[in-house]
Amino acid sequence: EDQVTQSPEALRLQEGESSSLNCSYTVSGLRGLFWYRQDPGKGPEFLFTLYSAGEEKEKERLKATLTKKESFLHITAPKPEDSATYLCAVQADSGGSNYKLTFGKGTLLTVNP
Amino acid sequence: DTGVSQDPRHKITKRGQNVTFRCDPISEHNRLYWYRQTLGQGPEFLTYFQNEAQLEKSRLLSDRFSAERPKGSFSTLEIQRTEQGDSAMYLCASRGPYYGYTFGSGTRLTVV
Numbered sequence: 514e515d516q517v518t519q520s521p522e523a524l525r526l527q528e529g530e531s532s533s534l535n536c537s538y539t540v541s542g543l544r545g546l547f548w549y550r551q552d553p554g555k556g557p558e559f560l561f562t563l564y565s566a567g568e569e570k571e572k573e574r575l576k577a578t579l580t581k582k583e584s585f586l587h588i589t590a591p592k593p594e595d596s597a598t599y600l601c602a603v604q605a606d607s608g609g610s611n612y613k614l615t616f617g618k619g620t621l622l623t624v625n626p
Numbered sequence: 627d628t629g630v631s632q633d634p635r636h637k638i639t640k641r642g643q644n645v646t647f648r649c650d651p652i653s654e655h656n657r658l659y660w661y662r663q664t665l666g667q668g669p670e671f672l673t674y675f676q677n678e679a680q681l682e683k684s685r686l687l688s689d690r691f692s693a694e695r696p697k698g699s700f701s702t703l704e705i706q707r708t709e710q711g712d713s714a715m716y717l718c719a720s721r722g723p724y725y726g727y728t729f730g731s732g733t734r735l736t737v738v
Binding site: 517547549554555556557558559562600602612613614615616617618619 | 630632657659666667668669670671674682717719721726727728729730731732734
């Protein structure tokens with residue numbers, strides 16, 4: 514069974530204090546690893562998809578990286594508006610065609626001004 | 627293209643009542659997914675449609691849950707005889723052949 518573990522569960526940073534979120538995964542074959550941002554009471558908002566080890570993607574203050582066992586979401590000089598829950602999800606190559614996502618529990622990031 | 631729309635945004639119902647939620651996916655997306663999310667947890671897969679065919683259902687989807695996607699357009703998720711444990715955010719997502727997953731804003735269900 515596919516498993517995704519995110520750490521830490523919660524992270525509190527001061528504005529400008531860079532840090533990283535971790536996503537460890539166990540899948541039978543990885544088709545893609547996804548990062549989403551979720552604000553309270555809203556649906557997940559797509560950030561990145563990574564497909565193979567060594568791949569990196571950036572968007573503003575966020576950078577996602579992927580290895581064979583984990584992914585990191587690096588946040589550089591965060592601002593209060595970056596406060597949200599960050600979700601990691603994997604899409605496994607299970608042989609079927611449903612392409613469903615398996616999510617971790619998320620990391621709740623709070624950035625204080 | 628206005629994204630994935632879900633209706634209603636919030637639903638409060640009494641235990642034992644039936645409820646139905648609607649999802650309108652992005653028009654060119656042929657794949658549609660329902661997920662359930664409880665407080666402090668990530669979304670959990672419920673069911674998947676490709677066009678009008680329901681191709682997979684999770685073990686989480688008890689006999690009280692039914693989903694449809696007539697004509698491969700909008701989808702409905704019905705919960706019969708609701709229980710307090712059904713209280714959650716119900717999320718719909720759609721996906722085309724070359725695009726990532728787009729989620730709706732969800733329907734927050736509270737069973738009292």
